[in-house]
Amino acid sequence: MRLSQQLFVTLRDDPADAEVRSHALMMRAGFMQKLAAGIYVYGPMMWRVLRKVEAIVREEHDKVGAQEMLMPAIQPKELWEESGRWDRYVQDGILFHFRDRKGTEVCLGPTHEEVITTYVKRLVQSYKQLPVTLYQIQTKFRDEIRPRFGLMRGREFIMKDAYSFDTSAEAMAASYTTMRDVYRNIFTRCGLRFTPVEADSGAIGGAGSEEFMVDADTGEDAIAVCRARDYAANVEKASSRISAPDEPESELSMHLEATPNARSCDDLLALFPELPMTRLLKTVLYRAVWDDREQTIAILCRGDRELNEIKIVNHLDCVGLELADEKQVREATGAEPGFAGPIGLADEVHLLADQSVEGVKGFLCGGNQTDMHWLDVWFGRDLEQPETVDFGVVQSGDLMLDSDDVFELTRGIEVGHIFQLGTKYSEAMGATFADENQKIQHMWMGCYGIGVSRVAASAIEQNHDENGMIWPLPIAPYTVHIVQMKAGNEEQDALAAELHDALEAAGIDVLLDDRKKLSPGAKFKDADLVGIPLRVVVGRDAAERMVEYGTRTSEGRDKVSLEEAIEKIKAAIADAGASCS
Ligand code: ATP
Ligand code: MG
Numbered sequence: 001m002r003l004s005q006q007l008f009v010t011l012r013d014d015p016a017d018a019e020v021r022s023h024a025l026m027m028r029a030g031f032m033q034k035l036a037a038g039i040y041v042y043g044p045m046m047w048r049v050l051r052k053v054e055a056i057v058r059e060e061h062d063k064v065g066a067q068e069m070l071m072p073a074i075q076p077k078e079l080w081e082e083s084g085r086w087d088r089y090v091q092d093g094i095l096f097h098f099r100d101r102k103g104t105e106v107c108l109g110p111t112h113e114e115v116i117t118t119y120v121k122r123l124v125q126s127y128k129q130l131p132v133t134l135y136q137i138q139t140k141f142r143d144e145i146r147p148r149f150g151l152m153r154g155r156e157f158i159m160k161d162a163y164s165f166d167t168s169a170e171a172m173a174a175s176y177t178t179m180r181d182v183y184r185n186i187f188t189r190c191g192l193r194f195t196p197v198e199a200d201s202g203a204i205g206g207a208g209s210e211e212f213m214v215d216a217d218t219g220e221d222a223i224a225v226c227r228a229r230d231y232a233a234n235v236e237k238a239s240s241r242i243s244a245p246d247e248p249e250s251e252l253s254m255h256l257e258a259t260p261n262a263r264s265c266d267d268l269l270a271l272f273p274e275l276p277m278t279r280l281l282k283t284v285l286y287r288a289v290w291d292d293r294e295q296t297i298a299i300l301c302r303g304d305r306e307l308n309e310i311k312i313v314n315h316l317d318c319v320g321l322e323l324a325d326e327k328q329v330r331e332a333t334g335a336e337p338g339f340a341g342p343i344g345l346a347d348e349v350h351l352l353a354d355q356s357v358e359g360v361k362g363f364l365c366g367g368n369q370t371d372m373h374w375l376d377v378w379f380g381r382d383l384e385q386p387e388t389v390d391f392g393v394v395q396s397g398d399l400m401l402d403s404d405d406v407f408e409l410t411r412g413i414e415v416g417h418i419f420q421l422g423t424k425y426s427e428a429m430g431a432t433f434a435d436e437n438q439k440i441q442h443m444w445m446g447c448y449g450i451g452v453s454r455v456a457a458s459a460i461e462q463n464h465d466e467n468g469m470i471w472p473l474p475i476a477p478y479t480v481h482i483v484q485m486k487a488g489n490e491e492q493d494a495l496a497a498e499l500h501d502a503l504e505a506a507g508i509d510v511l512l513d514d515r516k517k518l519s520p521g522a523k524f525k526d527a528d529l530v531g532i533p534l535r536v537v538v539g540r541d542a543a544e545r546m547v548e549y550g551t552r553t554s555e556g557r558d559k560v561s562l563e564e565a566i567e568k569i570k571a572a573i574a575d576a577g578a579s580c581s
Contacts (some may be wrong), residue, residue, distance in 0.1 A: 001478070002500070003513045004487070010526050015086025020218045022460035023150030025469045029529045030479075038147025038155030040440050042453075045530065048509075049456045049476040050158060054137050055187045056474065057160045057450060060182045066133040066162055071115045073139060077105040079114040082288055083428045087291055088319040096141045099377055108141035113425050113447060116163045120443070121431035127167050130433060130443065135162035137452060151457040152413065153220070158453045164446040167435065169422070172444035176208065176420050179448045183212055189577060190455055193462060195412060197223050198233035200310050201419065209419045213412025215460040223412050224394040228405040236310040239390050240398030240407055242407065244359025245278035245302075251362065252376040259373045263338025265303045268364060268373065277303040281357055281365045281377075283340040284348075285329050286312065289320035296324055296332045296349045300342055300365070302356035306393040315352075315389055333368040341366030341374060343383055354391040407564060413458040414451070421445040460531075469531030469553050473576035478511040480569055481532035481552075483523050485539035487516045495542040499562055508569060528552070536565050 008513050018024035026032055031046035040116035042050060047268070052276050056400040059069065077097070089095040089110065095106040116134060124130060140159045147155050164175035180196070187194045196480045211234055213223055224238035225231070265280055280303035288297050297316065301307050313321050329337045332349045342351055342365055357363075360378045379385035396409045423442040425431065431443045456475065463470040473479060481505055483498040496512055503510040511532060513523050520539075527535060537548040537557060549565045551556030551572070560568065573579070 001509075001511050003424065003511055006046075006513050017148075018150065020149045020152070020461060022152070022457045022469075025460060025529065025531075026457070026463055027149060029469065029531075031182060032151065033210055036155075038144060038153065040151065040154065045477040046456070046567055049471070049475055050452060052475045052477075053388055053455050054158075054160070055188060056186055057452065060164065060186045060189070061133075061135050061160075064133070064178050064182055066135050066182075068136065069134050070136050071109070071112050071119070072137060073109050073141070074106050075109045075115055076106065079118060079429075080107065083114050083117075083425055085114070089522075090439070091320045092493075093145065094142050096143050109138075110140055110142045111159075111447075112136070112161055112422070113163070113445075114140075114429070117425045117429045117431050117445070120163075120165055120244045121426070121429065124165065124431075124433055124443070127433050127435050131164060131166045133162055133164040133175060133179075135160060135448075136143065149218075149457070151453040151541040152461075154453065157274050157451060160450040161454055162448040164412075164448075165195055165431075166432065166442070166444040166446075169444055172420055172422070172446055173208075176418060176446045178448065179418050179570045180210065182417060183448070183450070186450065187212055187415065187455075190459060190475050191463075191576070192459060194414070194415070194454070195223065195232050195410075196226070197412070198231075198237050198455070199417065200234060200237040200314070205568070211414045212416035212418075214415050214455075214462060215410065216413050216458060216461045216516075217411050218415040218461055219411040221412050221414050224407045224412050225410050226400055226405050228436055229400060231400070233394075235394050235409070236308060238394040239401055240354060240392075240394040240408070242305070242395075242398055245276060248362035248376070249380070254377045254382045256367055256369075256372050257375050258371060259339075259367075260371045262371075262373070272364065272375075275364060279303075279360060279363045281342075281360065281363045282553050283342055283366050284524065285324035285332055286341055287322050287328055288312075288316050288318040290318050296328055296346075296352045297321075298332065298342065298345055298349050299342065300353040300357050300386065301349070301391070302354070305354065305356040305395070307354060307391050311389075311391045311443055313318075314319050315391070319501070330472070333366070335366075335368050335372075339366045339368065339372060341368050342386065343377075344368045347423060351386045352391070353386045353388040355388055355545070356392050358388060372580070397545075413454065413461065415455050416448070416450045418448045419446060420448055453556075464531070465553070466483050467525070468529035471531045471533055473533045473573065474578040476509075476533050478509040478532045479573060479578075480508060480510040480534045480536060481527050482512040482528055483520070483528070483535065483537045484509060484512065485520045485523075485537065487514045489542070491542040492538050495545060495562065496538040499536060499538065499547065499565065502562075502566060503569065506566070533576075534569055535575065536569075 009030045014024040015027045019107050095107050096491045133256040137160045166172040195213050199209040206431040286297045332346050333340045367373050398407045426442040432440045460469045500512045548557035549560050
C-alpha cells in the first residue's frame with residue numbers, strides 16, 4: 001500500500017480528553033476519530049489492526065472446534081425478562097433501550113447470553129448434539145457511566161463472545177479449561193504481557209471465573225497478587241486475612257463525647273490523637289434496591305480499611321447499591337451525615353459488619369447524634385457484634401487466607417473474561433436436552449468474552465515511547481514501513497517499488513511512504529508515531545540496490561541489499577510467531 005494514496009492525516013497535539021497514552025497516540029496518528037462520548041470511527045489503519053486481532057481470535061477458536069456465527073444487535077425485552085436481567089441492566093443504566101414503531105421494547109445488545117440460549121434451545125434436543133461452542137465477533141453497546149480512555153471503555157465496542165453448552169458440570173469445566181488455553185494463546189500471539197486472575201462471579205455465585213489482565217499501571221482494575229504462591233485475583237474478588245489491633249491498655253466504660261464537625265476519620269484522629277485508626281469504626285450507610293423493595297444498610301468497618309461494594313451486592317443479592325443520600329442518612333440516624341454509628345439506628349436499618357471489626361476492642365464509633373461520637377465501645381459488653389462478613393478490599397501487605405504469604409497490589413486492563421455459568425440461563429430460559437436415559441436435563445453453560453477493540457488499545461498502553469506507538473508485529477497495521485527519502489527520484493522510485501511489490505507478493509503487509517514534497521524528517525516522525533515494527537529506508541544508495549533495515553525501536557539501521565532486507569524481514573516475522581498471509 002502506498003501512503004500517497006491513503007487518507008492519512010496525523011495531528012501534532014494530543015486531544016484534550018486523552019488521559020492515557022494509547023488514546024492520545026491513536027488519535028494523533030489518525031487511527032480513530034471521536035464521534036460522541038465513547039463512540040469512535042475506526043480509520044483504515046485501526047481497522048487493519050482490529051482485523052488482525054480478529055484473525056488471531058478466529059484461528060484460535062476454530063482450532064478447538066468453536067463455530068463462528070453472528071447474532072442480531074437488536075434484542076427483544078421479552079428475552080431479558082425470561083432471564084430476569086432486564087430490570088438490573090435498566091437500573092444500572094448500562095442498557096441502550098427503546099421502543100420500535102409498534103411499541104415493543106428492545107435493546108441494543110450489551111451481551112448475548114439470552115439470544116444464544118434461545119438459539120441453542122430451539123436446535124438441541126439430545127445429549128448427542130452436545131457439547132457445542134459458538135462464538136461471534138460483533139459490536140456491543142453499553143451506556144457506560146464513564147466512557148473514557150478511548151477504545152478502552154467505549155459505549156460501542158467490538159467484542160468476541162463465545163458460549164459453550166454441555167451435558168454436565170464436569171463437561172462444562174472441561175470446555176472452560178479449553179477456552180482458558182485458547183485465551184492464553186490469543187493474548188500471547190497478540191504480543192501482550194498479561195496475567196490471568198480469579199474474578200468475581202457476581203450474583204451467579206459458585207462457579208469459576210477468570211479475567212485476563214494486561215499488565216499496565218493505567219489499568220482500571222486493581223489486582224491482588226501473591227508472587228510466592230503464583231496467585232492473582234481481582235481485588236473485587238480477593239479475600240485476605242488481617243490481624244486485630246492491640247487491645248487498649250485499660251477497659252473504660254463507654255461514653256459519649258462531643259465531636260463538633262468531626263465527620264471524617266481524619267477529623268476524629270485530630271481530636272483523639274492517641275487513638276489508632278484501627279480502633280476507629282466507621283459506619284457506612286447504603287441504600288440497597290431489590291426488584292420489589294429497598295432498604296438502608298449500615299456496614300461497620302475499621303477506619304483503616306475500605307469496603308468492596310461488589311462483595312456487599314453479592315451478599316445482599318440486591319440489584320442496586322448506592323451510598324445513602326443525606327435524607328436517608330437523617331432518617332436512619334436522626335443526625336446530620338457524618339455521625340452514623342451502630343447504636344440506636346432506626347429499626348428498619350439492617351446493620352452488618354465487615355470482618356475487619358473482628359477483635360477490635362474499645363473503639364470509637366458514631367453517636368447517631370449530630371456532633372457526637374461514642375468512645376471505648378466493646379462488642380459483647382455494649383452491643384452485640386452484628387453479622388460479620390468479608391466486605392473488605394484487600395490491601396497491600398495483607399496475608400493470604402491460608403498462608404503467611406503477603407499480597408501486593410498491581411493494576412491491569414481486563415481484556416478477556418471467562419465464566420462458568422452453570423445452569424443459570426438454561427433454567428431461566430428452559431434450555432434442556434434429553435440424556436442417555438431420556439431424562440430431561442438443563443444444559444451447562446460457559447461464556448467467554450474478549451474486548452477486541454480494548455486489546456488493540458492495551459497493546460499500545462504497553463508498547464509506546466515518547467515518539468509514538470510500537471505495535472507488536474502480529475497485530476500491527478502493516479508489518480513493514482518503507483520510508484522513501486525522496487519520492488520522485490528515479491532510482492529510489494524504482495527500488496522502493498521493487499521492494500514493495502516483492503514484499504506484497506510474499507504476503508507481507510507493507511506500507512510505502514512515497515509522499516512527495518515531504519521532508520525525510522517529517523516522514524520519520526510519522527513512522528515513529530504510527531509504530532509499524534519493521535522499517536526499511538530507501539535513500540541515497542538506491543542506485544546500488546542498497547537500503548537500510550531496522551526496527552521501530554532499533555538505535556541504528558543496517559545497510560543491506562534489497563534481497564538481504566527481505567530475508568531479514570521474513571526472519572523477524574517468523575521470530576514474532578506470525579506468518580505471512
Ligand atoms: P469492565 O469490568 O471493564 O466494565 P465487564 O466485566 O463489564 O468489563 P465483560 O462483560 O466481561 O466486561 O465483557 C467482556 C470483555 O469485553 C471485557 O473483558 C473487556 O475486554 C471488554 N469490554 C467490556 N466493556 C467494554 C467497554 N466499555 N469498552 C471496550 N471493551 C469492553
Ligand atoms: Mg468482565
